[in-house]
Amino acid sequence: MKLIVLGSGTAIPLNERGSPSLLLLIEGAPVLFDIGPGTLRQLTRVGISHEKIERIFLTHFHPDHTADLIHLLFVTKNPAVLRRRNPFVITGPRGLRTFIKALQDAYNNWLTLPPEIMRIEELDTEEKTKTQYGRFTVTTAPMNHTPNSLAYRVEGETGKAVVYSGDTGFCDEITDLARGADLLVLESSFPDEDACEGHLTPSMAGRIATLANVKRLLLIHFYPECLRADIASQCRRTYGGELILGEDLLHLRV
Ligand SMILES: [Zn+2]
Ligand SMILES: [Zn+2]
Numbered sequence: 001m002k003l004i005v006l007g008s009g010t011a012i013p014l015n016e017r018g019s020p021s022l023l024l025l026i027e028g029a030p031v032l033f034d035i036g037p038g039t040l041r042q043l044t045r046v047g048i049s050h051e052k053i054e055r056i057f058l059t060h061f062h063p064d065h066t067a068d069l070i071h072l073l074f075v076t077k078n079p080a081v082l083r084r085r086n087p088f089v090i091t092g093p094r095g096l097r098t099f100i101k102a103l104q105d106a107y108n109n110w111l112t113l114p115p116e117i118m119r120i121e122e123l124d125t126e127e128k129t130k131t132q133y134g135r136f137t138v139t140t141a142p143m144n145h146t147p148n149s150l151a152y153r154v155e156g157e158t159g160k161a162v163v164y165s166g167d168t169g170f171c172d173e174i175t176d177l178a179r180g181a182d183l184l185v186l187e188s189s190f191p192d193e194d195a196c197e198g199h200l201t202p203s204m205a206g207r208i209a210t211l212a213n214v215k216r217l218l219l220i221h222f223y224p225e226c227l228r229a230d231i232a233s234q235c236r237r238t239y240g241g242e243l244i245l246g247e248d249l250l251h252l253r254v
Pocket of ligand 1 (some may be wrong): 010062065221
């Protein structure tokens with residue numbers, strides 16, 4: 001598997017950091033995790049057309065993680081794009097169907113696609129789920145952020161595991177889900193001295209990585225307050241393993 005960070009930022013616009021989105025290439029097939037504003041443009045920067053995306057997984061419905069769904073559905077409605085388009089599936093927490101219907105209503109059906117092109121899949125947000133998607137398996141667990149927030153664990157045929165928290169506060173569920181992962185991608189919104197309910201600080205992220213005994217930790221979702229802190233030193237208070245501070249367009253092999 002290969003992971004490309006499309007957006008390492010948040011909802012705050014920054015020149016060098018887009019809103020949250022990760023691209024995972026599984027046996028060459030591009031899979032998106034979150035689709036914050038600007039994601040489709042970031043995809044062009046790594047040479048992958050939005051038309052090639054056949055699976056999108058959403059962690060929760062906050063606009064910084066979902067706003068480019070509007071762009072994706074609208075561009076897919078373009079007749080030339082629609083003729084070429086392979087079907088795609090959007091997977092996300094319970095409430096996804098209602099969320100997408102509300103967007104389509106707000107845009108007066110400019111986002112409505114033929115059902116043979118777009119499918120919606122909702123996952124439980126109370127319990128862990130495990131689903132096999134062709135050549136990879138996805139396990140989810142509810143996170144401590146909104147009532148419908150999920151983290152994802154993706155395992156390929158080689159047994160390598162990548163875990164992505166989406167947004168979350170400290171919770172046992174992320175530690176359990178991340179157990180022994182080859183790469184754990186955690187949010188790190190605010191510095192230790194400015195902790196915020198429902199989000200992680202660098203040292204909380206480090207504690208999760210230590211408890212879960214992961215091989216590598218990648219931090220993303222930095223608010224400007226966090227970027228002004230010494231993120232690595234704060235994370236080192238609780239974690240001694242391999243640490244990567246996320247940047248847009250960072251490529252990692254797993
Ligand atoms: Zn967020
Ligand atoms: Zn959020």
